[in-house]
Amino acid sequence: MGTSKKEAFSNTQNLLADLAKALAHPARIAILEFLAKQNACVCGDIVEELPLSQATVSQHLAELKRIGLIKGEIEGPKVCYCIDQKKWKESKQLLAQFLSETKSCC
Numbered sequence: 001m002g003t004s005k006k007e008a009f010s011n012t013q014n015l016l017a018d019l020a021k022a023l024a025h026p027a028r029i030a031i032l033e034f035l036a037k038q039n040a041c042v043c044g045d046i047v048e049e050l051p052l053s054q055a056t057v058s059q060h061l062a063e064l065k066r067i068g069l070i071k072g073e074i075e076g077p078k079v080c081y082c083i084d085q086k087k088w089k090e091s092k093q094l095l096a097q098f099l100s101e102t103k104s105c106c
Contacts (some may be wrong), residue, residue: 016098019091022067025053027060032083035070041080 006014015035022028035042036050047057061081064070066092068087 018067022063028064035083042043043078043080
């Protein structure tokens with residue numbers, strides 16, 4: 001969708017669409033599940049957890065970082081990633097609100 005069309009929708013609708021886009025790939029779900037199970041930031045182990053190349057994993061990490069679900073900090077030659085707990089909580093609330101307001105007509 002072009003940026004001019006996004007203006008026709010509410011901020012909440014755009015946030016939900018961005019979140020849905022970020023979650024719309026199984027590799028990103030796998031990355032989030034892996035990071036959520038860790039007690040610390042992960043440096044370099046993510047590629048070993050997925051059947052994907054380093055470049056592909058990096059693209060998925062970039063999308064998750066763009067939306068703010070994860071944070072990444074450079075430590076030497078590696079980037080360490082972890083769940084951004086504040087954004088995670090906001091995203092959970094946004095999705096819960098959206099799903100609870102949706103009524104079934106059938």
